[in-house]
Amino acid sequence: MLNPSAADPAPIFAALGDRTRLALLGKLADGQARSISALSLDTALTRQAITKHLHVLQDAGLVASLRVGRESRFAARRETLDEARAYLDRVSAQWDETLGRLKAFVEG
Amino acid sequence: MLNPSAADPAPIFAALGDRTRLALLGKLADGQARSISALSLDTALTRQAITKHLHVLQDAGLVASLRVGRESRFAARRETLDEARAYLDRVSAQWDETLGRLKAFVEG
DNA sequence: ATGATAAGCAACCTCCTGATTGCGCATTCA
């Protein structure tokens, strides 16, 4: 299985837990693949910093890369984000089954 | 506004990006409030380690604590998890608007 | 062939994180 963190969503959330990386995902949200240089524009960070962040996203499965000529293009991956969504939905559903939470909070 | 990270979901995801903390949220998923000691059972970690993780979750707004006698009880907070869900849903919806992503991935 | 552009690699640095240990304080119970 090449899919990273199939049954452990923590690495996915960890990858999402950074402003810069969320911004990168935002830039890739239109579905277009972009080179590292393109993704480094409008950023205070260096190209290498962006590269590292992209690799973190890639290790988490949130983006995929493809080398085209001298540039390597990154695109967002749908599946992994859906994994994270599914996990939160599951937790949320579990919480839904328990009412009177505030009551229990006081009474223990 | 006391609500942490109202417009910046990164800290929420960062808090979720740890196995131990996800496990803690799992234990609290039944809506019951639990003491630190109770949450430290069935764990290889020390009580202090659990305490730190709980504070991380609290700073992110994912749990709330209440001191009762000599114990401090933690309970899951619904709102912040919903924030994270809403964010992922927004991103996902944005991605939905763009078809032919794989096509664009090659063509750039 | 030459120069510019895109990216990779490696070393380095600072700061944060996860975790431990040791101790002290408050609360409950016998």
Place this chain on the structure above:
DNA sequence: TGAATGCGCAATCAGGAGGTTGCTTATCAT
């Protein structure tokens, strides 16, 4: 009152995260 329980605080430590700089390699255009 005295012992046990639950917790907080502080110091400490190893390792990883985020970021930079410097250099090299590959590709494209002229």
